[in-house]
Amino acid sequence: MAGRLYGLGIGPGDPELLTLKAKRILEEVDLICTPQSSKDKRSVALDIVEEVVDCQGRVKYFFFPMTKDKLKLNQAWDKAAEEIIELLKLDQDVAFITLGDPLLYSTYIYILERVRGKEFEVETVPGITSINACSARLNLPLAEGREKVLIIPAAYDCDDLEEILTSYENVVLMKVSKNYEEIVNLLEKLDLVENGVFISRCGQEKEFISRNLRSLIGEKIDYLSMIIVKRHFKFDS
């Protein structure tokens, strides 16, 4: 007999965007594991969950450094997975919560890779992505008919961004904080700057939306932010 691991997507911010399934499982599990990017900070994901489920006495924090250093990250993932495996062996049902969806650019993926294939049952529960939440927040179709959608993690350099932006009807640039000015300059060059809309922390208290991408150059851009570019649609700025 061993515990079960749940990877739970909790959506991007609005606690009401939890699914019925995520809520039920959060009520049932023995332990709720939440990632933390700084040891003294609260967890954004946990704050969301606590709006709808009483987590008291069941929370376990995992610290994952905000770095691209693969060695440090692997160490943190190994350690977290080992601790979770110990809990599963003790017959504890464990929910690992993630903002958005657990299988789209989430830390849960690295935990899953380390737990999968062993003797434990693993169930992933999808969550509302920030992409779908942003598009809903703006009443803005993400794609219709024969249109394609391309999702890019823009925190990484992307050599072919110019080609992509001119090839696809709908491009979602996620985590744009690091390369914000470069991205906006490129959109300007391609005459697409008015085709983009900026959103950060969709559904959270600090949600911010702007249709004027130029005006944010030089401002501090939140880590949880994206630009949606619709090639055939000009936003009013």
Place this chain on the structure above:
Amino acid sequence: MAGRLYGLGIGPGDPELLTLKAKRILEEVDLICTPQSSKDKRSVALDIVEEVVDCQGRVKYFFFPMTKDKLKLNQAWDKAAEEIIELLKLDQDVAFITLGDPLLYSTYIYILERVRGKEFEVETVPGITSINACSARLNLPLAEGREKVLIIPAAYDCDDLEEILTSYENVVLMKVSKNYEEIVNLLEKLDLVENGVFISRCGQEKEFISRNLRSLIGEKIDYLSMIIVKRHFKFDS
């Protein structure tokens, strides 16, 4: 005083994948509008909703033909939007439900276009997409790190599919029934046929999953089906 239109995503099949928000709104609204693809068929979306909310006496069906004839479709969308506008004018709060997410390849988009910009309040509530649900169902990461994701509505012809399949790490081919054999042959040619997984009706009673894409050639492929191709991952078939 006028009613409010809600575009409600209800997820792809599992009633527990409704969000808390969708459930609350479905309990509160005066009318629940559901698309129907055939006049004598039940509505898949309504069947899902009725598992968690009592809809009795509040359901309105809209018939949308399964065709690419733009004239016929426009007529159906115009008629539905007009009827919804009449209801809003009568101070009725109306929820238009859609499988998956309302702003990703959904009929709601065409209703929204016709209601938006008038005097009515419109709120769209995102839903779990079949894409996220399938990836969760398979415990399969959709994208991690610097990987991109491309979503293609494969019911339409796609001239550059070969280039796309060799350019992106993760490609989601939605609605593959029409071009199934062509797609699998192309995957075979590109030595990617073992990198794809097929799922239809994820979370519904008739859910079907196959890691052997070749074996389905000649079979009847369900309309609600997709192939996820992961360029750096071979599935066991």
